[in-house]
Amino acid sequence: MNSDDKLRLLAQEWGIQMEYDGWCGHRQVCEPPTLRALLSALGIEAHSDAAVSDALRAHRAAVSARHLPHEHVALAGASVEIAAPSACEWHVLDAEGNEVQAGRGETEITLQALPVGYFTLVVESADWSEEVFILSRPEATPDIAALTGTRTGWGVSGALYALRSASNGGLGNYSDLASAMGVLGQSGALFFGINPIHALGWAANDTISPYSPSHRGFLNIDHIAAEGGLGPTPVDTLVDYVGFRARHRMALEAEYERFERGAAPISTSAFRSFCEREGAELTQFASFETTSERHGSDFRDWPAHLRNPSGPKAGPRGMFHKWLQWQAKTQIESAQKAAREGGMALGLYLDLAVGARPGGAEVWMHQDIVAHGVSIGAPPDHLSPGGQSWTLAAYAPNKLSQNRYEPIRSLLSKLMARAGIVRIDHVLGLMRSFWVPDDGSPGGYVKQPFDSLLAVVAIEAWRNRCLVVGEDLGLVPPGFRERLNNSGLYSYAVWQYETEGDGLPPAQHMRPFSMTCFGTHDTPTIHGFWRGRDIEWWRKLGWLTAEQAEANHGSRAQQRNSLRQHCNVPPSATQGDIRKAIHTGLAQSPAALATVQLDDVFGCEDSQNLPGTINEHPNWRRRLPVAVEDFATSPAIAETGALMAPTRGTPAVDINREPDTCLT
Structure with a gap:
């Protein structure tokens, strides 16, 4: 056996996929540089032929010495x-x-x-x-019937930062969220989906993407509603994060000082109880935040003695960062409570981002479990023809298993406790994760402990009575969706990504056990789709030649024609007519859950994000044109409710039934 064959054998035994089907049917093979980089990320020495031989012998010896499996998934x-x-x-x-x-x-x-x-x-x-x-x-995660008593339902999605109000000062906050959900619930919506609200980090002043968090187990303090408010949202269409954060954080500092001086006993007791419940994990996070204020948001640039969690201490300043987390948690829980009391059966619909920033708090706190030297990403596909490196840290599956999935269990438990629905972004990562080496080698897939991770999701969802949606877009292996659905996770069907011949299918062809929508924050809005705004952006950025752009516009025309046919859209239809027709299609689809975007409700043209860009496109900055105080009188919201509510919400079961005693 030659050295490359030994390397391939070692990589296979550690779950590295030798080849995969790429976009457009091309077979991609992982070459030795990729295999060595991925093995190194797993903590396996493979830099030389001798190291490969030693690692292979050691692994086989460890497997032979084991009498029982390390873990076992059982049915409760x-x-x-x-x-x-x-x-x-x-x-x-x-x-x-x-x-x-x-x-x-x-x-x-x-x-x-x-x-x-x-x-x-x-x-x-x-x-x-x-x-x-x-x-x-449990056999499966909770479904819509168990949680709401209906077979189908609908809801709205929107960017929390985009909400305007009379007091948020420039960025949508948790108080605005409560107001928005109250109105949308009265319109018949079961849920309101927002961008991830993971902690971005106090010192990460330039970070604005909600999908690039510092720690997914803690909360974004940018959305805390400051006591007394910060004045109305500026008229500008784009968010100025730096300017807002300067004003907002000054207000939070002052509010904390007032809390320290004269907090009521009940508030002091509640804060103390929160700190005790969160325990060492909160203290570590507060230590990171405190240290980052002096040394920067990336711990890899800190002095050596501080790069390990055992180094820095939270100190008195740490109490401020704990208080911020308490404030965020309290306000989110108040928003969810208000939504439920206002008739929104599921309330918050939250996203779990794929991973955390390599230099952030989550990686700092779990360095012994993280895969070093790689980033999570995606191979070339229809979302990004050049492939993607998301600059997000991955957990090494072998180390995650050894630690009994504790970080993932904690993340999901916290998130699901606050929401009626959780969407797992890029859920394919439960089965296999595409890692892009930092050394420039091509990326490759690493197998994940699918059964165990799926069990963790099911356990936490069952405990918190939370519905789960798996974002299963992109290159999906055969049988993967069926495994998810059999475990109770709903698929995610984006209408403009579905294909049928040269056009789009009728809404009646959407998968029943799914959440369907026309688009997401990563896609053009209905208005933008109709005008080909995404194609023009790709051409502007040099991703398409003029000829390719023309061909894409031709394909888009075929998609529009199919939608005209399926949705009875006349040639003279206005953008409002088109929007109404597409929303009617979503309402009538067999999908269990249907989602409309606030951007579409209000007729916005540009998308919130253009995948593959950072500064080239105004990502994560676009504000909505309507303030939350005006939602109640908005004709667009009333029209959307009138379209969606009558056809969704058929009674199904008694939601007050007792759970199976054998599972409690």
Whole structure:
């Protein structure tokens, strides 16, 4: 066996995919430089032929020495059977370390039915002892019928930062969110979807993308509604983040000083309880934020002794950053409560971003689990023909498994506790993740522990009674969507990405077990789609030649013609007529969930984001033309509700039924 063959064998044993089907059917093969870079990211030495041979021997020896699997996914409410190589005694511990079962086996370990949750099986034999991490998952995540009593529903999505109001000072906040959801709920919407609200970092003053967070387990403080307000949103159509943050943070500092001087006992007690519940994780995050104020937002540039979480201490300033998280959490929970009380059955629909920035708090806190030297990305596809490197950190699957998925469990638990729906961005990452090496080598796919990650999603969703949508766009392997749907995760169907011949299909062809929409923040709006604004942007940026742009406009004309036919759009239709026809199609589709964008409701032309750009396009900055105070009297919102509500919301089940006792 030559050295390259050994390298390929080692890579395969660590879950690296040797080849994959690329865009337009081209077969892509991972060459040795990519394999070495991906193995290094997993913590496997493969820089030389000798290192590859040593790593291969060590891995096989470790596999041979193991008597039981490292982890086991079980179905809650059903008995669990695990083969044992010899007679042994065993006991099961719950997440708090309490013994819940014990027994003895000869050739098999048989556990009684377990409830939903995480458990440790401790096994002892005459000459060996091992632990097995057990993920006891429900059969499926909650669906719309279980949570709302209806078979279908609809909602609205929009950018939180884009909301205008009489007091937010320039950036939509959590108070605006509550106001918006109140009106939309009265129009019949079950949910309101917003951009991720993960923490961007106090010192990351230039970071504006909600998909480039510092830590996904903590909250974006830019959206905290300042006491007394900051005045009306400026008339400008684009957000000035730097100017807003200067005013906003000065107001937050002053508010915290007032809190310290004269907080009511009940507020002091609530804040103290929050800090105690969040524990060491909050303290570490506050330490990062405090240190970043002096040394910058990227911990990789900090003095060496501070680059490890055991180095810096939060100090008195850390209490301010804890208080900010408490304020954000309190305001989000108030918004969700107001939405539910106002008739919005699901309320908040939140996104889980793909990953965190390499120099941010999440990576700093979990350096021993992160894959170093790579970024999460995507191969070339219809979203970005040149491929994408998202400059986001990936967790190494082998290290994540060793740590029992704790970071992911924590992220999902916090997010799902605040929302009625969570959308997992790029859900394909549960099965395989495309890693782009920092050394310039081409990227490749790394296998993920799909069954275990899917179990974690199901457990946390069941615990929090949260509906889950998997954003399954792009290059999806055969059978992947079926696995998601069988576990209760809804697919994500973007109408303008669906194809049928040379055009788009009728809305009646949308997948029933999905959330459907015409577009997203990454796509042109209805108005922009109709005019080919995205094509013109691609041409302007040099991504298309004039001839290619002309061909794309020709394809777009065919798509428009198919929509005219399916939606009965006459040649003389106005943009308002087109918007109404497409929303009517969404309302009548068989998809369980349908979403309309606020940008479309208000007839906006330009998109919120153009994938593959940073400064070339005004990403994450466009404001809505209508203030939240005017939502209640907006003809566009009233018209949208009148279109969507009558055809969606058929009663299905009794939502007050008791859960299965075997799962509790």
